[in-house]
Amino acid sequence: MPLTDAALRLLKPKDKRYMKVDQRGLYIEVEPNRSKLWRYKYIFRGKEKRFSLGRYPGGSLAAARQSKRTRDGCLVKGLILLPSVNASS
Numbered sequence: 001m002p003l004t005d006a007a008l009r010l011l012k013p014k015d016k017r018y019m020k021v022d023q024r025g026l027y028i029e030v031e032p033n034r035s036k037l038w039r040y041k042y043i044f045r046g047k048e049k050r051f052s053l054g055r056y057p058g059g060s061l062a063a064a065r066q067s068k069r070t071r072d073g074c075l076v077k078g079l080i081l082l083p084s085v086n087a088s089s
């Protein structure tokens with residue numbers, strides 16, 4: 001069952017990292033230090049990969065889903081997903 005914003009707000013840290021699945025590879029990891037990270041798990045050329053989509057609540061559920069859809073489009077085209085790199089760093 002897909003996550004809701006209300007369910008995300010209620011996620012509490014535990015002693016170990018855990019994840020809650022949204023849909024089709026999108027999930028949120030809840031860290032013991034209270035951070036919540038959006039992740040996307042996918043298969044590329046037969047290998048399982050993970051991609052970070054940002055932090056919650058800075059990155060909303062809707063934004064994470066949109067970012068996942070954008071990356072799905074890249075995978076369909078056979079493009080490798082690379083994190084954004086700040087040109088000034």
